[in-house]
Each structure stands twice: as structure tokens, then as C-alpha cells.
Amino acid sequence: MSATWLPCGTYHESYAQDHAWWQTTFIKGKMILLFITVFIVIPAVADDYWLSVCNQIGYTILGALGVQLLIGYCGQITLGHAAFIAVGAYTSTLLILEFPWPQFMLNMGLAYPISILIAAVVAGIWSVLFGLPSAKVKGFYLILTTMAAQFITVDFILTQYVSQIGGRGQAFSLPPGTIKIGPWSIENDIQVYFMMLVLVVLCVAAMANLMRTRVGRAWVAIRDNDISAEVMGINVVLYKLLAFFVAGFIGGIAGAFWISNLAAISTEHFTWFLSLWLVGVILIGGVGSLHGAIFGSIFMVMVMEILQLAIMPLADTFPKLLMDFLFIKEAAFGLAICAFMIFEPNGLAYRWWQIKNYFNLWPFSY
């Protein structure tokens, strides 16, 4: 997918214009409208249910960004991303609960922001650890090592050992008031929503800019052909590990953010299903594009919610349906992936690109 074509009559007179993110007035207007919508309109009109759906979407976007970086930009297929999200979530939780914070830091609400940063770094390092085999193997074999990361981290280390810290049993719960950023304590859906928005905007902007630097281009070169990339003087191992670090970093942020929404943190939230779900999201959205991660997240979460809304009224007549919804969801997810892979392998982002070009070039699309 190359860049979008500009409409007829758009000329650039300086490099700054050529490099600008928003190149035409129309795009500027569109983006401002988008920001107004997500920052003002949605919080104003949405009720708690739809806000929680939005939070779900934001969490999926944050998780999918890391997967998109690894699979879509660096070509390192991972099926164990939930492990790094879990590491982020657990690090942040444990820091908040167990670390002896000085009172003034608690008063200033610094504990949670600092724990997010540390969680991101820890998750990044953990991800590099399991990215090490990528120096030697690739393709299917790398998939297997990332799967091993998932089982070793979540099903073994976190479930058997980390969950025992502090003697709380299986799940950690955060007492209200502990999750606090500065003067604001994050308690209800709308506060989580704003925090999610800030994090998503920051992470997407960071990723988009990263892709325009030497690092991002090196990743793309490795994805397209790693031997050629090496010949051109790119340190393949270093950049692959860097990709794992950044992906783990964003995963850690996602995990640390999500604890603000979870009542109790347990390993059930970070199963292998989540890893596969995130890969499915970027495949449906479109591999190798940030739009893809966002569209995929919105599409998948919305489809599941709509499925639920459609099934709920039927539940009165067929009470069994309510119980079976989880299974229907699973089967629908599986079918959706198969259908997209077979009929729409370029994903939703490709369609979006086509539509944009159609209108930009209209009426003479040749």
C-alpha cells in the first residue's frame, strides 16, 4: 500500500509541507472533527455501557499496536503477545500494591504513572528475552517460541508463582483510590475513557513517527527481505530485538492501563485467546498499517457487541443461548478470520485506502 494520492491541484512548495502529517485543509478539518468527536461528543452522549465498549476498543488498539509492529512492520510473527500485556499488568499492580511508596508521592498521585512506565520497560525486556530466538530462527519456528513465551509466562510463572506474592490467592484486586494520576483518581468508565484516549493518541503518534525514522525503515526492510536488509548494512539482530522491545513496551502500557478497568487482575484475562485475538484483529484490519490496527479493533469489538445485542432479545425465548454466547463468539471469531483471510486478505485498511483514493481522484481516476 503506497501513500494516498493527493487531490488534483495540491502543490507542495517546501519540504515541511511535503512531510506534514495533515497535508490539505480537508484532512485537517477531518482530523479536528475526529478529535472533537472522540474527546467531546462521545463522552457527552455515550452512557456507561458504550463507554466501556470504547474502553475495550482502546485496550485492543493498544495491544494490537505492538502486534502490528512485530508482524506488520518487522515481519516477526508472534502468537504470544498476551504474555507481555500480562507482564505489564502484573508489574504495575505489584508495584502499586507492594512497593513502599513515600507518602508525598502517593499524595501527588505519582505511583500509578511511574508504575506504568516501569511496567512498560519490564514488559519490553521480557519481550526481548523471548525475542532472542528470532536471531536464529524465523517463520513458523519463531511462532513456536512466542507460543512458548505465552505458556511459560502466563500459565506457569504468573499463575503459579507471581500470583502467590502477598498471599492473596489467585487474583489481585486494587482497592479504590490507589489508581490515581496526579489529582485525578481513575474510578469510573469516563475517567478510564479519557486516560485510554490520551494513551492511544500518544502511542499511535509515537508509532507513526517511529515508522518514518531510520529505525522504522530498517524494520520494514527486514520484513521485506532480511537477507537483503543485512546486505544493505542493517544490523538485523539488533533491529529485530528493538522491535520486540518496542512491541513489549506498548504491550506493557496496554496491560498497565487495563488494570484501571479490571476489578481483579488474574491470569484469566491474558490467555492465549487474547494473543490470537490480537493477531486476528490486525489481520482483519490490515497488516502493515496503523489504520489496520485501529479499524480492526473497532470492527472486532463492535461485531462482538452487536452479536451480543442481537442474541440478548432471543435469550428470553431460548435461555440456553445466554450460556452459549461465549461459544458462539468463539465460533464467529474463527469464521470471521477465515472469511477475511480468504476473501479480503488485505484487510479493512486497504478498502479505506481505496475509498480515499477514489474520492481524491474523482472524477478522473486515471
Next chain:
Amino acid sequence: MELFWMTMTTGIMVGGIYALVALGWVLIYKCSGVLNLAMGEMTLIGAYVTLSFYSMGVPFLLALLFSLIIGFLLGILTERIFLDRLIGEPVLTVIMVTVGLSFFFKGCVELIWGTDTRVFDPPVFSIEPLHIGPLVIGKVYLWSFLAAIVLLVIFVAFFKYTRWGLAMQATADDEMAALSLGVSARFVYATAWAIAFMAAGVGGTLLGNINGLNISVSYLGLLVLPVVVLGGLNSVPGAIVGGIIIGLLQNFCGAYLDKYFPGGVKEIAPFAFMAVFLLFKPYGLWGWERIERV
């Protein structure tokens, strides 16, 4: 010492089942190059079909036969509907289709048969253990092992001596040459999926006899991955040896390491082993090494 021998026999016997399922996986990979992550759900379907027939009063062997037939049909259908369109697509696409299939199958199995553990009732094999010298072996294990070995021999013989099997071998060896000699590649792919479905079904049935049948039997499908990595992705003898080694490894870890690392060592050990093994010998014991050029 008794524990050692007990663990050893159990490991080998369970390993036989792993070998059978791994054989199905290797056949698919060898013939069509599809890396299949839906193996576990295929074992589930086969096992539940057998169970349904068995609880309707059909004798066990006949139930198994029906399940084989249904597995054969489902395998061909799956290949025709989903995998046939993906020939020549990138690895990730094909793998994710099999992941999608695994979710679809799993959802269907849960919808149809529920999530409760079900057992073969009345038990197919008597609980009375068998005494061979100092060894005590559960009859279930012994029969499962024997059944797995018999089926392995049948499948390998089919692969080696029949016309269809030879066509499959030719396609696996050099697809272009096989096509020009009049072998139908699509037929071969369908057969490979059918055989894999059948092998998985029998493996699932046997495992369901040992521990009772629920969704967690599909863990077998993940366990197949360490097995094939150990043996080499496209090696039939590798799958058999790898299956038995992983069975042994799993049971020994369960018996001896559980004291030091309480919890699921038994479930994790094959994967940890696989991750380390990949670092040193990524093409397995007998797999073909891929030489890559720009």
C-alpha cells in the same frame, strides 16, 4: 526405582498417542505445506463423535469406525472449503486460517456437546491393571498404545505401498514433477487432511478414554508442536520418535520435577524444551534444512 519404570511405561504409552496425532500433522505439512494449528480441535471432534456413538449403544470398535468415516468426510470438506483457496498464500495467512478453524471447531464442539467432562460409560477398558513382572500397567494405557501403534503401521503402510500413498509422497517430494506426471495435487491435499482428521480423532478418543473427555483434550493439538519440532517438520519417523520422547519427557518432568516447581510443570515442560531445542537445532532431528537465497 519402581516410580522410574512406571513413569517410563506411561510415558511411552502416552507417547504412542502423541505420535499418532503428530503423524497426521506431518502428513498435512509434508503434502501441502500447511502448518496446522487446528489439530487439537480435530482431536476433539473425533473424540466427541466416537463418544456420541458409543453412548448410543454402538459397540466401541464400530463407534470408532464411524468416527473415522466422519473424520474422513470432515477432513475433505475442510480442505475443500477453506484450505483449497489458500494454496500459495503467505505462511501467516494459512496459519491464521487454521487458527480461525480451530476457534470455529471449538465453538461448535462446545455448542453441541457442552463443556462438562464426559466419560465413556460403561468404561471401554476394564480398570483392573495388568501385572507384567514388577510393572503395573493400566489396561487403558496398554490398549491405547497398541491401537496407536497399529494405526501408525497402517498409515505408514498406506503411505509407502498404496497408489494414493505414493501419489502423496510424490507431491511431497516435488509438486511440479508430480503434477506433470498426472497426480492430482488437490486430491492429495484432501487425502492428507482426511488422514490427519482420522488420526486426530483416534488420538482424541484414546486420550478421552484415559482421562475423560472435555475441552482440555485439545491441549493435545498444541503438544503436537513440540513433537514435530523435535522430529523435524516433514519427517514421518521423526513424528513417531518425537512423540514417544515428548511423552517420556512430560511424564518424567511430572514425576520428578513437580516437587521442586509445584504446579503445571508437566504441561509446560514440552514447550520450554521446544523453545530451547529450537535455538540449537531448529530443523529437528530429521527435518529438511531450508537453504535461503535472496
